[in-house]
Amino acid sequence: MVNTEQFTKRLHKIMEYYDLSAASFADKIDVGRSSISHLLSGRNKPSLDFVMKIINAFPEVELYWLLNGKGNFPAKENIGSSANSEKAPSAPSNNLFTESLKENSQSPMPPEERKTQGKKEIKKIVFFYTDGSFEAFDH
Structure with a gap:
């Protein structure tokens, strides 16, 4: 018999490991x-x-661990699996942001364009929490 409370804690651990909300976890499985x-x-x-x-959906999750809490998570024998590579890439790679920083440092914006951009004001700030809730602040 599965202890539902403990099973729920293991579900939370899986969602935290993969950085998934309850909604995205449901979509994934x-x-x-x-x-x-x-x-x-x-x-x-x-x-x-x-x-x-x-x-x-998650090869790192062992059935026995999920049901009984005994064993390892993530499973050690699945270290090379594709799902694990989603969590932690094996080699550092350039991402979108480092490329744009390089481009910006090579070609700065001309002073004429900087003057025409004008001031931007913040209209709304939204905080999203891991439990799926959020807070919105309007200016």
Whole structure:
């Protein structure tokens, strides 16, 4: 028998490891968002189909660990898998931002263009939290 409270803690650990919200986790394993919500709140227990979708979507998750909490997460034998490479790339690579910084340092904006841009004002700031909630602040 699966301890639902402990299973929920392991689900949270998986979501934190992959940096996923409950909604994106549900999308990734192809289940309804309400299913995740009901599991995390303790309303429902996990079905076999739900557990198998997690195992299939995330190779680092061991079935025995997910159900009983015994074993390792992430699984050590799946270190070279494609899902793990999504989490932590093996070699550092240039990203979009480092490329744009190089471009900007090579060709600075002419003074005429800087004057015509005018001042920008902040209209709205939105904070998104890991639990799926958010706060919006209007100017």
